Amino acid sequence: xxxxxxxxxxxGVSSAVVSYVLNDRKIVxxxxxxxxxxxxxxxxxxxxxxxxxxxxxxxKQIAVxxxxxxxxxEAGILLHLEHELREHGYFVFFHTYRKEEEDQLKSVFMGRxxxxxxxxxxxxxxTVADFESREVPVVSxxxxxxxxxxIAYRDLDWEAELLKLIRHLQEQGHTRIxxxxxxxxxASHYEVRFEGFLRALAAAGxxxxxxxxxxxxxxxxxxxxxxxVRLAAGKAPFTALVGANDLMAAGCLSACRGAGVRVPEELxxxxxxxxxxxxxTDPPLTTLHYPRQPMATEAVGLLLAMIDGVQADMKALDGxxxxxxxxxxxxx
Amino acid sequence: xxxxxxxxxxxGVSSAVVSYVLNDRKIVxxxxxxxxxxxxxxxxxxxxxxxxxxxxxxxKQIAVxxxxxxxxxEAGILLHLEHELREHGYFVFFHTYRKEEEDQLKSVFMGRxxxxxxxxxxxxxxTVADFESREVPVVSxxxxxxxxxxIAYRDLDWEAELLKLIRHLQEQGHTRIxxxxxxxxxASHYEVRFEGFLRALAAAGxxxxxxxxxxxxxxxxxxxxxxxVRLAAGKAPFTALVGANDLMAAGCLSACRGAGVRVPEELxxxxxxxxxxxxxTDPPLTTLHYPRQPMATEAVGLLLAMIDGVQADMKALDGxxxxxxxxxxxxx
DNA sequence: TTGTAAGCGTTATCAT
DNA sequence: ATGATAACGCTTACAA
Numbered sequence: 061x062x063x064x065x066x067x068x069x070x071x072g073v074s075s076a077v078v079s080y081v082l083n084d085r086k087i088v089x090x091x092x093x094x095x096x097x098x099x100x101x102x103x104x105x106x107x108x109x110x111x112x113x114x115x116x117x118x119x120k121q122i123a124v125x126x127x128x129x130x131x132x133x134e135a136g137i138l139l140h141l142e143h144e145l146r147e148h149g150y151f152v153f154f155h156t157y158r159k160e161e162e163d164q165l166k167s168v169f170m171g172r173x174x175x176x177x178x179x180x181x182x183x184x185x186x187t188v189a190d191f192e193s194r195e196v197p198v199v200s201x202x203x204x205x206x207x208x209x210x211i212a213y214r215d216l217d218w219e220a221e222l223l224k225l226i227r228h229l230q231e232q233g234h235t236r237i238x239x240x241x242x243x244x245x246x247a248s249h250y251e252v253r254f255e256g257f258l259r260a261l262a263a264a265g266x267x268x269x270x271x272x273x274x275x276x277x278x279x280x281x282x283x284x285x286x287x288x289v290r291l292a293a294g295k296a297p298f299t300a301l302v303g304a305n306d307l308m309a310a311g312c313l314s315a316c317r318g319a320g321v322r323v324p325e326e327l328x329x330x331x332x333x334x335x336x337x338x339x340x341t342d343p344p345l346t347t348l349h350y351p352r353q354p355m356a357t358e359a360v361g362l363l364l365a366m367i368d369g370v371q372a373d374m375k376a377l378d379g380x381x382x383x384x385x386x387x388x389x390x391x392x
Numbered sequence: 393x394x395x396x397x398x399x400x401x402x403x404g405v406s407s408a409v410v411s412y413v414l415n416d417r418k419i420v421x422x423x424x425x426x427x428x429x430x431x432x433x434x435x436x437x438x439x440x441x442x443x444x445x446x447x448x449x450x451x452k453q454i455a456v457x458x459x460x461x462x463x464x465x466e467a468g469i470l471l472h473l474e475h476e477l478r479e480h481g482y483f484v485f486f487h488t489y490r491k492e493e494e495d496q497l498k499s500v501f502m503g504r505x506x507x508x509x510x511x512x513x514x515x516x517x518x519t520v521a522d523f524e525s526r527e528v529p530v531v532s533x534x535x536x537x538x539x540x541x542x543i544a545y546r547d548l549d550w551e552a553e554l555l556k557l558i559r560h561l562q563e564q565g566h567t568r569i570x571x572x573x574x575x576x577x578x579a580s581h582y583e584v585r586f587e588g589f590l591r592a593l594a595a596a597g598x599x600x601x602x603x604x605x606x607x608x609x610x611x612x613x614x615x616x617x618x619x620x621v622r623l624a625a626g627k628a629p630f631t632a633l634v635g636a637n638d639l640m641a642a643g644c645l646s647a648c649r650g651a652g653v654r655v656p657e658e659l660x661x662x663x664x665x666x667x668x669x670x671x672x673t674d675p676p677l678t679t680l681h682y683p684r685q686p687m688a689t690e691a692v693g694l695l696l697a698m699i700d701g702v703q704a705d706m707k708a709l710d711g712x713x714x715x716x717x718x719x720x721x722x723x724x
Numbered sequence: 725t726t727g728t729a730a731g732c733g734t735t736a737t738c739a740t
Numbered sequence: 741a742t743g744a745t746a747a748c749g750c751t752t753a754c755a756a
Binding site for chain 4: 405406407408409412419420421424443445446447448449503
C-alpha cells in the first residue's frame with residue numbers, strides 16, 4: 061500500500077507537507093501544493109483512515125444496531141437514519157447481533173465509532189454505561205424496554221397513540237381487546253408499546269384480561285402461528301386484537317384466514333407502524349402510522365448533540381391513526 | 393482510554409507480555425498470565441482494534457453494499473450473509489450509497505475492510521479494479537448488469553428460471569407477456585433478469601414487443617404508478633405481466649385493483665424472489681422462489697476464498713416456481 | 725513555508 | 741519466559 065512517505069518523496073517534500081495539503085491547510089505554497097496533488101494522483105494514493113483515526117481519536121463513523129432487518133418498518137427507518145447522518149459527514153454502518161453476543165460489541169466497537177444508534181435493540185445497562193464512560197454516546201430510536209432504561213431515546217407517546225386506536229375500536233362496539241406483543245420475556249421496545257396499551261385501555265375505561273396477551277415474537281410467521289394455535293383451541297375471548305407491529309398484525313390476518321375467522325366481522329385486527337404491506341393485505345390493515353423521517357431526524361440530532369457533549373433531553377413525536385378494512389366493514 | 397501500557401504497569405510486566413496473553417500465546421507462565429488477566433479486568437481494558445489493524449493489515453471486517461434496504465428480499469439475504477460471515481469470525485457491516493458517491497467508497501473502505509460484498513449494487517469497473525489492485529476482493533451476490541461485468545458473483549440462471557414461469561403462463565393460454573424491470577437506464581441486476589427473460593421468451597417460441605417493457609423502478613410505489621399510467625391510457629396489449637421482483641409485481645396488483653382490472657382474468661401477474669408479502673397479496677402472487685440461504689452461503693464462501701487468494705469460479709443456483717392466484721383462477 | 729520528530733496503541737523481532 | 745524496541749501510517753507541535 062502506497063503511503064504518505066512515498067507521496068512525499070515523489071513530490072520532493074516532507075511527509076508533513078503532504079498532510080498539510082490533505083487537511084487543506086492554507087499555509088502551503090500553491091506550487092508545492094500542486095506538486096503534492098500530482099504525486100497523489102500519479103500514485104493513486106489513498107490515506108489510511110485507520111491510522112488517521114488512531115491519531116485523531118475521531119472516526120466519523122456511526123454504528124446502527126438493528127434488531128431485525130426483515131421488518132420493513134425498521135428498514136425504512138434505517139434509510140432515513142443513513143441519509144441524515146451522511147448529511148452531517150458521517151459514515152454509517154448497520155449491524156445486527158443477538159443477546160448472547162452483546163459483550164462482543166464492546167470490543168468490536170471500541171475505538172471504531174463516534175456514536176451508536178439503537179434500532180429496536182436494547183443493550184444491558186452495563187454495556188451502555190461502558191460505552192458512555194468511554195465517551196461513545198448511545199441513542200435509541202425507539203424507547204428500549206426496562207433493561208435499557210438509562211438510554212436516551214426518541215419515540216412516540218404510545219399511551220396517547222394507542223388510545224386513539226382503542227377509541228376507534230370502542231366506536232365499533234368492542235369492549236374486550238387483546239394485544240399481541242413480541243418476545244415478552246426479553247425487554248424490547250414492544251414491551252413499551254404493551255405498557256402504553258395497558259394504560260390507554262384503562263384510560264378508555266376498559267378492563268384488561270391477562271389471558272388476552274399473545275406473544276407474536278415480533279415476526280409475521282410467529283404471530284400467525286401464535287394466533288393460529290389460539291383459534292384452533294376455540295373462539296377468542298376478545299373481539300378485537302391489536303398487534304405491537306404491523307408484521308404481526310398481518311400474521312394474525314393470515315391466521316384468521318386459515319382458521320376461517322372473518323375479519324373484521326368476527327375479529328377486528330389492527331397494528332402499529334403502517335408498513336407498506338399493511339395497505340395490501342386482505343383486508344387492508346388499520347394501523348397507527350409511525351413517522352419515520354421525523355423520527356430519524358430527531359434521533360440523529362440527539363446523537364450528534366451528545367457527541368458534542370450536550371445533555372440528552374426528552375421529546376415525543378406524534379403518530380396518526382389510519383383506519384382500514386381490518387376494523388371496519390367496508391360498505392358496497 | 394486505558395491502553396496496553398497501563399495494563400502492563402499494573403501487572404508488573406512489559407507490554408509485550410500483555411500482547412502475548414491477549415493473543416493466546418502458550419509461552420506465558422500461568423502465574424503472570426493470571427496477573428495480566430486480573431489487571432485487564434480491573435482496568436476494564438479493551439484492546440484498540442484500530443491500532444491492531446494498523447499493525448496487522450487485517451481488519452476481520454467485511455462491508456456489504458446494499459442497494460435498497462426497503463426491499464424485504466434483500467433484507468432477507470442480508471440476514472443470511474451476516475450469519476454466515478459471523479460464523480467465520482468476521483464482523484459485518486452494511487452500507488448503502490448512491491451512484492454519485494461511488495468514488496467516496498474507495499477512500500472510506502480502503503484499509504478498513506478485508507473484502508466487499510455487493511447486494512444489488514453494481515460498481516464501476518474502475519472502482520472494482522482499484523479495490524482488487526489493493527487486495528480487497530469484491531463479490532456480488534447477484535449478477536450485476538453490464539457495467540459490473542468483471543465482478544465475481546453468484547446468482548440464479550435467470551433464463552432457465554424464467555422459462556419455467558413463461559411455460560406456466562403459456563399453459564394458461566398467454567401468448568403475449570410483458571416485463572417490468574427496474575431502473576432500465578442504470579445497469580442493475582434487474583437488467584440481467586430482463587435479458588434472461590428475453591432469451592427465455594425466445595426459447596418458448598414467443599415474440600417480444602418492445603412496448604411491453606415497463607420501468608417499475610425496483611419499488612412498489614413506482615411500479616404501481618408505472619402500470620397505473622399504462623392502464624389509464626387503455627387496455628394493455630399483453631395478457632400477462634412478469635415483474636423483475638415481487639415488490640414491483642405487488643405494485644402491479646395494486647395498480648390493477650385501482651384501475652378495476654381483474655387479476656388473473658384480465659391480466660395475469662407474476663414476480664421474482666418470493667418475498668413474504670407475496671403470499672399475502674390479493675390475489676396471492678405467483679413467483680419464482682429465490683433461495684436466500686444457499687445463496688448467502690455460496691457468496692460468502694466465494695469471498696473468503698478470494699481473500700485467501702483463490703481464483704473465482706462460476707456456479708448458478710436453482711430457483712423454484714411457485715404458482716398462486718395471480719396467474720391461475722382458483723376454483724371454489 | 726517547510727522539515728523534524730514525537731506519539732497514537734498495537735504487533736513482532738530480537739535480545740536477554 | 742520476558743523485556744526493549746522498531747515498525748504500522750498518520751497528525752501536529754515545534755524548530756528551522
